[in-house]
Every structure is written in C-alpha cells, then in structure tokens.
Amino acid sequence: MSDVIAVYPGTFDPMTLGHEDVIRRATQLFSKVIVAVAAGHHKKTLFTLQERIDMARTVAEPFEAQVSVESFSGLLRDFVVARGGKAMVRGLRAVTDFDYEFQLAGMNRSLMPEVETVFLTPSDKYQFISSTFVREIAMLGGEIDKFVSPMVQDRLAAKVRSLGRE
Numbered sequence: 001m002s003d004v005i006a007v008y009p010g011t012f013d014p015m016t017l018g019h020e021d022v023i024r025r026a027t028q029l030f031s032k033v034i035v036a037v038a039a040g041h042h043k044k045t046l047f048t049l050q051e052r053i054d055m056a057r058t059v060a061e062p063f064e065a066q067v068s069v070e071s072f073s074g075l076l077r078d079f080v081v082a083r084g085g086k087a088m089v090r091g092l093r094a095v096t097d098f099d100y101e102f103q104l105a106g107m108n109r110s111l112m113p114e115v116e117t118v119f120l121t122p123s124d125k126y127q128f129i130s131s132t133f134v135r136e137i138a139m140l141g142g143e144i145d146k147f148v149s150p151m152v153q154d155r156l157a158a159k160v161r162s163l164g165r166e
Contacts, residue, residue: 006030006087006118007080009072011038012052013045014152015059016134018126022091023059025120027066034083035060039073046135046159058151077111085115092119093127139163 006026012019012035026033037052045052053071060067072079080088088108090101105117121127129147138144138156145153 003032004030004087005032005034005083005085006089007034007036007076007083007085008089008091009036009038009076009079010091011040011043011045011131012056013040013043013047013131014052014134014148014156015055016126016129016131016148016152017146018091018093018122018129019131020059020149021122021126022089022120023063023067025122026089026118027063029118030087030089031066033063033067033089034085035067035069036076036079037069037071038076039071047155051155051159055152055155059149075111077108080112080115088115088117090117090119092121093130 006029008023008026010019023033023035035056037049037056039049047055049071053069056069060069070079076088090105092098092101101119105119108115108117122129134144134147134156137147138160144156148156
C-alpha cells in the first residue's frame with residue numbers, strides 16, 4: 001500500500017452499515033482515509049453536523065489508525081486539496097447511482113485533475129441501503145437494526161422521540 005490519502009465525502013445522515021463497509025474496504029486500499037462529513041448546505045439533514053460527526057467517529061473507531069473524521073463546507077475540491085488527498089472514494093449501490101456518480105466524477109476530475117475517483121461497492125447485503133430509506137423507516141416506526149449499527153439505531157430512536165414521532 002502506498003502512502004495515499006483518500007477522502008470519503010458524504011452527509012452520512014445517518015451513517016449506515018453500507019457506509020461502514022465502504023470505509024472498511026477503503027482502509028484496505030489507502031494508507032489514510034478521511035471521512036468528510038458535509039455540512040449539508042444543499043440538503044436538509046435530520047441530524048446536526050456535530051451529531052453526524054460524532055456518529056461517524058464512533059463508527060470509524062475500529063479503523064482509528066487509518067481513518068479520521070472531519071467536517072467540510074464549501075467546495076469539496078478545496079477540502080481534498082488542502083488535505084493532500086489523491087483519491088476520492090465514492091460508494092456505488094446500484095446502476096441508478098452510477099449516472100450521477102459518473103457525472104460527479106467528471107466534474108471533480110475537471111476541478112482536481114490530480115485526484116482520482118475510486119468507486120467501491122458495498123457487500124451485497126448492504127447494496128440496497130440508503131440513509132434516506134433508513135430515516136424514513138425510523139420515522140415511521142419500522143425496524144432498522146439490519147441497516148445501521150446499534151449506536152446509530154439508538155441515536156435515530158432518540159431523534160425520532162425528540163421530534164415527537166414515536
């Protein structure tokens with residue numbers, strides 16, 4: 001493994017088992033992985049930025065020698081370049097993700113030609129999981145234990161209760 005810094009950006013609202021799997025896979029390829037939690041200016045998030053950072057840090061604990069968690073706002077390009085990133089990790093779940101991710105990779109290549117986008121697919125059992133679906137299921141009182149870690153499940157349950165939606 002060469003000394004390559006990879007950035008795995010996302011809103012992680014919340015962090016799913018699919019995200020965890022992509023982090024694990026990225027640590028097998030890169031010496032350092034920065035999980036970059038987006039402030040989410042373009043998305044309305046259920047969890048605050050600090051809550052999402054805290055969840056990501058807890059999830060990343062088993063990989064703490066290689067993985068750090070930071071927040072970012074503004075252009076992802078500025079964040080990646082400032083940290084010396086040479087690769088950007090993107091998770092692909094299905095063909096429906098590919099079109100958007102392919103366009104995004106093209107834009108990112110134009111903005112940062114020295115950074116490669118690497119697509120990683122999660123394990124088969126996680127390919128259908130999305131944070132959006134997990135949030136919706138939790139808000140409607142459904143079981144989410146197959147989609148998120150116990151810690152994230154507890155945080156989601158607390159958030160749903162705080163919103164008066166149990």
